[in-house]
Amino acid sequence: MDRSELVELLSPEGLRLLDALPEWDSKADIVRTVAHLRGQGHPAGLVATVLTQSKLRAKARAKFGEFASRMLFTEAGLEQATRLKVAALHAGRFSRAGIEHVADLGCGIGGDALAMAAMDLEVTAAEADEVTAAIAAYNLTPFPRVRVLHARAEDVALGGIGGAWLDPARRTTTGGMTKRLSDAADYSPGLDFAFGLAERMAVGVKLGPGTDRDVIPSDAEAQWISVDGDLVELGVWFGVVARPGIRRAALVIRGDAAHELTAGADSEDAPVGPLGDYLYEPDGSVIRARLIGAFARANGAWMASKGIAYVTADTAFESPFARGFRVLERLPTDERQLRQALAARRIGTLEIKKRGVDIDPAVLRTRLKLRGEESATIVLTREEGRHVSLLVERI
Secondary structure, eight states, X not given: OOHHHHHHHTSHHHHHHHHHSXXXXXXXXXXXXXXXXHHTTOOHHHHHXXXXXXXXXXXXXXXXXXXXXXXXXXXXXXXXXXXXXXXXXXHHHHHHTTOOEEEEETOTTSHHHHHHHHTTOEEEEEESXXXXXXXXXXXXXXXXXXXXXXXXXXXXXXXXXXXXXXOOBOEEEETTEEEEOOOGGGOBSOXXXXXXXXXXXXXXXXXXXXXXXXXXXXXXXXXXXXXXXXXXXXXXXXXXXXXXXXXXXXXXXXXTXXXXXXXXXXXXXXXXXXXXXXXXXXOHHXXXXXXXXXXXXXXXXXXXXXXXXXXEESSXXXXXXXXXXXXXXXXXXXXXXXXXXXXXXXXXXXXXXXXXXXXXHHHHHHHTTOOSSEEEEEEEEEETTEEEEEEEEEO
């Protein structure tokens, strides 16, 4: 969205038209919808803009729930925006630390600032991109204690502000296409600035969950968060918003329940041993936090193979930090023999999970020429360094 499109969208006509649209339906005849709106006298540019917003609002419901129906978005801003339930956790850290005024530097469309304002924190939000800053201002209009600035994070005066939250831009938009930045050195604001603020105030920094761990300062708390099975972020915390003695944390949120595994440092892997009757795949947050060993030892389990994120045990257990599988039988590792084994079991639908093997599941599934009415799951991995193929069922 460019500046002229935003101006048109924020006009009384634009906002009325957007709010009057029916709920977005991806199967609807868009050509007919456009023709209908153009027939009512609405300009072509405005019609395209409001339909894009309607689509983004529908997509945003997964992150913002019912709030999405009264918000505005950009494609890149929505992609990077924090889920509201996670933003509430960020805001809660500042609130519990007694910080009353937070600077949200690089606020994007305003998701985190919204959660902070909902907890009655005063917020100074800043966004370098003019269009995105205007959208954040619109989204945060209901909150009188929020001030939105069109400014670079580095240029915001922080006098009298007790804490800062930063979500550095990790995407760039060129020619209407959004591209993820792979190098942390290209983030805006840069990590040197973000981490440097910790010398003067409490700071939280949101990074992508796959961020190179070498960039995490040794004195920070690093918390990886997954939501309903999706690994969504790495939060790096300093000062009073970091928890004493905790340097690594894996927070797993499923529905309304949250569970956390914490440690003072990376956990040493558990010993390696032969496969037991059960196999467990740790949640992505546990893997990224390098707490697999702590998880395994807490449940009487051990590593299936060195350097591979599967643990195994002889007894079943339930844990929010892993998905469990019962090992039904070992299948051949040779592709031709594996195809024959699956055919003998009349398996036509196959889920392929793999770790530690160089195989493309989609390509292998095609080559297996599956036929039959049965469905199954196989795990291709290593046992004490050796390739194994396991027929499993979820527990």
